Amino acid sequence: xxxxxxxxxxxxxxxxxxxxxxxxxxxxxxxxxxxxxxxxxxxxxxxxxxxxxxxxxxxxxxxxxxxxxxxxxxxxxxxxxxxxxxxxxxxxxxxxxxxxxxxxxxxxxxxxxxxxxxxxxxxxxxxxxxxxxxxxxxxxxxxxxxxxxxxxxxxxxxxxxxxxxxxxxxxxxxxxxxxxxxxxxxxxxxxxxxxxxxxxxxxxxxxxxxxxxxxxxxxxxxxxxxxxxxxxxxxxxxxxxxxx
Amino acid sequence: xxxxxxxxxxxxxxxxxxxxxxxxxxxxxxxxxxxxxxxxxxxxxxxxxxxxxxxxxxxxxxxxxxxxxxxxxxxxxxxxxxxxxxxxxxxxxxxxxxxxxxxxxxxxxxxxxxxxxxxxxxxxxxxxxxxxxxxxxxxxxxxxxxxxxxxxxxxxxxxxxxxxxxxxxxxxxxxxxxxxxxxxxxxxxxxxxxxxxxxxxxxxxxxxxxxxxxxxxxxxxxxxxxxxxxxxxxxxxxxxxxxxxxxxxxxxxxxxxxxxxxxxxxxxxxxxxxxxxxxxxxxxxxxxxxxxxxxxxxxxxxxxxxxxxxxxxxxxxxxxxxxxxxxxxxxxxxxxxxxxxxxxxxxxxxxxxxxxxxxxxxxxxxxxxxxxxxxxxxxxxxxxxxxxxxxxxxxxxxxxxxxxxxxxxxxxxxxxxxxxxxxxxxxxxxxxxxxxxxxxxxxxxxxxxxxxxxxxxxxxxxxxxxxxxxxxxxxxxxxxxxxxxxxxxxxxxxxxxxxxxxxxxxxxxxxxxxxxxxxxxxxxxxxxxxxxxxxxxxxxxxxxxxxxxxxxxxxxxxxxxxxxxxxxxxxxxxxxxxxxxxxxxxxxxxxxxxxxxxxxxxxxxxxxxxxxxxxxxxxxxxxxxxxxxxxxxxxxxxxxxxxxxxxxxxxxxxxxxxx
Ligand SMILES: Cc1cc2nc3c(=O)[nH]c(=O)nc-3n(C[C@H](O)[C@H](O)[C@H](O)COP(=O)(O)OP(=O)(O)OC[C@H]3O[C@@H](n4cnc5c(N)ncnc54)[C@H](O)[C@@H]3O)c2cc1C
Ligand code: SF4
Ligand code: FES
Numbered sequence: 001x002x003x004x005x006x007x008x009x010x011x012x013x014x015x016x017x018x019x020x021x022x023x024x025x026x027x028x029x030x031x032x033x034x035x036x037x038x039x040x041x042x043x044x045x046x047x048x049x050x051x052x053x054x055x056x057x058x059x060x061x062x063x064x065x066x067x068x069x070x071x072x073x074x075x076x077x078x079x080x081x082x083x084x085x086x087x088x089x090x091x092x093x094x095x096x097x098x099x100x101x102x103x104x105x106x107x108x109x110x111x112x113x114x115x116x117x118x119x120x121x122x123x124x125x126x127x128x129x130x131x132x133x134x135x136x137x138x139x140x141x142x143x144x145x146x147x148x149x150x151x152x153x154x155x156x157x158x159x160x161x162x163x164x165x166x167x168x169x170x171x172x173x174x175x176x177x178x179x180x181x182x183x184x185x186x187x188x189x190x191x192x193x194x195x196x197x198x199x200x201x202x203x204x205x206x207x208x209x210x211x212x213x214x215x216x217x218x219x220x221x222x223x224x225x226x227x228x229x230x231x232x233x234x235x236x237x238x239x240x241x242x243x244x
Numbered sequence: 245x246x247x248x249x250x251x252x253x254x255x256x257x258x259x260x261x262x263x264x265x266x267x268x269x270x271x272x273x274x275x276x277x278x279x280x281x282x283x284x285x286x287x288x289x290x291x292x293x294x295x296x297x298x299x300x301x302x303x304x305x306x307x308x309x310x311x312x313x314x315x316x317x318x319x320x321x322x323x324x325x326x327x328x329x330x331x332x333x334x335x336x337x338x339x340x341x342x343x344x345x346x347x348x349x350x351x352x353x354x355x356x357x358x359x360x361x362x363x364x365x366x367x368x369x370x371x372x373x374x375x376x377x378x379x380x381x382x383x384x385x386x387x388x389x390x391x392x393x394x395x396x397x398x399x400x401x402x403x404x405x406x407x408x409x410x411x412x413x414x415x416x417x418x419x420x421x422x423x424x425x426x427x428x429x430x431x432x433x434x435x436x437x438x439x440x441x442x443x444x445x446x447x448x449x450x451x452x453x454x455x456x457x458x459x460x461x462x463x464x465x466x467x468x469x470x471x472x473x474x475x476x477x478x479x480x481x482x483x484x485x486x487x488x489x490x491x492x493x494x495x496x497x498x499x500x501x502x503x504x505x506x507x508x509x510x511x512x513x514x515x516x517x518x519x520x521x522x523x524x525x526x527x528x529x530x531x532x533x534x535x536x537x538x539x540x541x542x543x544x545x546x547x548x549x550x551x552x553x554x555x556x557x558x559x560x561x562x563x564x565x566x567x568x569x570x571x572x573x574x575x576x577x578x579x580x581x582x583x584x585x586x587x588x589x590x591x592x593x594x595x596x597x598x599x600x601x602x603x604x605x606x607x608x609x610x611x612x613x614x615x616x617x618x619x620x621x622x623x624x625x626x627x628x629x630x631x632x633x634x635x636x637x638x639x640x641x642x643x644x645x646x647x648x649x650x651x652x653x654x655x656x657x658x659x660x661x662x663x664x665x666x667x668x669x670x671x672x673x674x675x676x677x678x679x680x681x682x683x684x685x686x687x688x689x690x691x692x693x694x695x696x697x698x699x700x701x702x703x704x705x706x707x708x709x710x711x712x713x714x715x716x717x718x719x720x721x722x723x724x725x726x727x728x729x730x731x732x733x734x735x736x737x738x739x740x741x742x743x744x745x746x747x748x749x750x751x752x753x754x755x756x757x758x759x760x761x762x763x764x765x766x767x768x769x770x771x772x773x774x775x776x777x778x779x780x781x782x783x784x785x786x787x788x789x790x791x792x793x794x795x796x797x798x799x800x801x802x803x804x805x806x807x808x809x810x811x812x813x814x815x816x817x818x819x820x821x822x823x824x825x826x827x828x829x830x831x832x833x834x835x836x837x838x839x840x841x842x843x844x845x846x847x848x849x850x851x852x853x854x855x856x857x858x859x860x861x862x863x864x865x866x867x868x869x870x871x872x873x874x875x876x877x878x879x880x881x882x883x884x885x886x887x888x889x890x891x892x893x894x895x896x897x898x899x900x901x902x903x
Binding site: 011012028029030031032034035036038039042045046048049050051053055056057058059060062063064065078080084086088109110113115116117119120123124125126127128129130131132133134135136137138139140142143144145146149152153156157159160183184187189190 | 304322326381382387391393396397428429433536538
């Protein structure tokens with residue numbers, strides 16, 4: 001198929017940016033979206049133009065490195081990551097706009113690449129169980145109800161991609177944060193630090209210029225791992241309790 | 245030094261001492277922990293350790309050394325430590341907890357790992373691995389890793405290929421992700437506490453060696469392009485495997501050999517570079533555009549039947565229109581006892597033979613069809629759709645997303661793909677390389693898996709190295725401190741920095757005709773054809789010539805656009821491919837010199853009558869540790885082979901058999 005791509009190009013954080021149009025032809029529907037961009041980049045390189053910078057690593061939907069707003073949707077039209085999106089989701093003749101995540105907390109680095117280190121700092125503030133190596137008791141001394149373990153697992157599958165932030169009109173990071181609060185909060189191992197954790201992580205979240213949550217639900221709709229919106233309720237409940 | 249063999253390599257002195265303590269194998273690790281010197285807690289702050297890599301091995305090491313109070317600097321090329329390639333591991337992690345009371349023990353885990361590795365690993369290290377594995381599970385559970393549990397709330401186990409006990413702990417099909425997030429969070433806790441400094445989007449490009457000791461690294465800030473010097477008292481490489489030398493593999497796009505290769509060039513021996521694991525069930529290549537391959541869990545072989553058409557003419561027919569009598573269920577035919585469940589290496593090789601015979605299926609890629617059918621039709625007639633979906637639903641969906649075909653309707657197509665590299669930097673019992681103060685952990689080292697790795701044992705090794713082994717062995721080295729400070733403008737530092745800069749300048753100034761990717765693809769093709777599933781003397785010699793001329797062309801004709809002082813992904817790739825072009829040659833030399841078959845290394849000249857790998861213990865019961873020898877121009881010259889004899893005391897050597 002033949003496509004018209006409109007891609008955000010910006011040489012650096014301070015440089016001006018603009019949408020640039022590129023035609024691509026002979027795209028196979030078996031290609032992944034990122035392989036289609038690989039083809040474009042080979043063409044640009046051959047013409048002596050600098051390739052478009054974009055992030056990816058595992059290309060299996062698990063590392064969270066890839067991003068992209070595709071026609072205004074985070075990770076494009078399917079419920080999956082950009083690297084797992086395939087060209088059969090598009091039709092011959094389509095025009096596709098490709099932009100970076102846009103959020104104050106994720107400053108632009110170059111072209112389609114942004115800086116998501118704010119997420120790391122939110123985890124540093126308390127997204128862990130404090131147990132030094134060697135200090136752990138025998139694993140099976142602890143029983144965990146299967147439903148609890150399953151919910152912990154479901155929310156622990158967050159890949160830290162940032163689509164929730166990009167999709168949110170307020171650029172809030174509450175789905176990401178709620179996922180971590182729920183993962184650790186459901187488990188007995190996470191109880192000792194539960195109150196302190198939510199307070200510290202939320203305060204770091206706010207310090208990073210993420211916006212507030214108005215329960216719009218765009219985040220959960222965009223999340224490739226289908227993290228449920230109710231983790232934000234759990235986060236709010238934990239916070240209220242911690243503040244009491 | 246002995247004579248030049250076939251013009252390709254020289255024979256050096258054997259390696260005599262691996263630093264393992266004397267005594268019975270069960271007591272060695274306890275003895276080592278006791279004998280290793282201690283570092284006073286108040287001195288630890290003043291000792292610094294650089295760790296390159298934040299996968300399971302690197303993140304667990306950073307967290308643990310940080311907790312102990314050392315000053316740690318951690319590096320990764322991704323934008324967050326949590327994205328290291330370990331995140332993609334699916335199946336699980338082994339430990340001999342024996343929760344099922346099915347006769348498991350430390351000794352059995354040790355035995356299975358040595359046998360699985362086809363008797364090409366070092367007993368002492370593997371025993372320690374098996375011994376430490378149980379602590380890993382305890383540690384991860386305490387961190388909140390959500391392992392699968394049964395309805396009683398206790399931990400659940402599954403069984404994995406090559407063993408007869410259920411000892412694999414898992415978190416659905418995302419075990420690597422959950423373990424890595426556990427290690428990452430432990431590391432971030434130390435970042436918060438100020439003991440670990442984190443450098444993301446930083447690529448290590450050189451080791452700094454002063455007075456024979458590793459004292460730091462040169463890294464490029466991948467955002468600003470700045471070349472930075474980082475000094476420390478010891479350096480740990482946890483930079484993962486080099487499967488991407490084949491271009492297409494199940495590895496992440498950025499996986500590379502640069503960190504370990506740069507260390508190799510500075511004096512660290514490279515162990516068994518030719519040992520590569522090729523996994524039989526991956527989604528096949530669909531066209532020239534393909535950038536990576538995706539693994540489909542081995543468990544599918546429990547219910548799927550593998551076949552190809554009997555007649556070449558049927559290769560592009562709709563498989564559903566090929567009648568039963570025209571199908572060749574070749575594994576069931578050739579191995580009636582094991583059928584579709586033969587070991588990984590055999591399943592992979594037979595698939596290749598079928599495709600070489602012109603009976604492969606799927607799209608033509610070049611003039612070749614690379615694929616065989618994995619058919620669930622008979623399973624679907626036996627079991628309900630729900631039962632099948634319960635077992636394999638998420639894999640089927642993943643397959644469908646990638647290929648657009650539903651395996652419930654059309655047989656799946658699979659083909660072998662490069663998956664893991666058992667080779668890596670040679671290390672002793674302490675995980676120290678041949679450069680004092682330079683350590684290698686995780687997939688980056690050669691230890692523990694011999695010539696073949698069993699499923700679910702890499703995650704075990706990475707976390708064993710990072711949480712439990714390295715922190716105990718490196719203190720023996722650090723206890724020699726405080727070390728003489730290295731001046732930032734010391735000649736060794738300057739030299740390392742200059743060599744990095746001049747390499748980057750050269751890459752940017754060639755301005756040739758071909759893209760980096762086109763060289764990488766061509767190298768991958770050579771490696772796959774001649775140093776892949778089946779290796780021959782003739783093919784390997786040809787590959788060495790081809791790689792040498794490709795490398796020569798690379799440095800003359802590569803086109804890398806842009807500048808050095810900004811984020812430049814072509815430049816990053818170019819540096820990695822340049823190193824792969826040197827590693828590829830060493831892998832072929834290693835494969836050529838090892839005139840036996842063992843584990844994943846299959847030399848066509850060394851097989852039994854029925855096509856099984858035939859080991860030659862008389863001549864090859866050793867680790868091949870290669871020393872770099874450069875030409876005056878800096879290009880690789882004939883490497884020097886040092887043999888470490890493998891001595892089996894706790895286990896009796898046997899020919900592996902699956903009959
Ligand atoms: C699809 C797949 C499934 C798998 N499933 C299993 C399984 O079920 N069980 C199992 O036991 N094993 C499995 N494996 C193997 C296992 O995942 C890996 O061997 C293991 O995770 C490697 O971990 P590591 O810590 O050594 O390195 P990695 O996780 O590869 O991390 C490497 C780190 O080094 C950094 N790095 C590399 N080079 C540089 C450089 N030059 N400068 C700076 N940083 C650098 C990277 O940024 C990264 O942080 C699987 C592998 C694949 C591909
Ligand atoms: S919650 Fe979902 S969208 Fe947000 S970072 Fe996690 S996986 Fe991505
Ligand atoms: S590249 Fe890893 S999730 Fe897309």
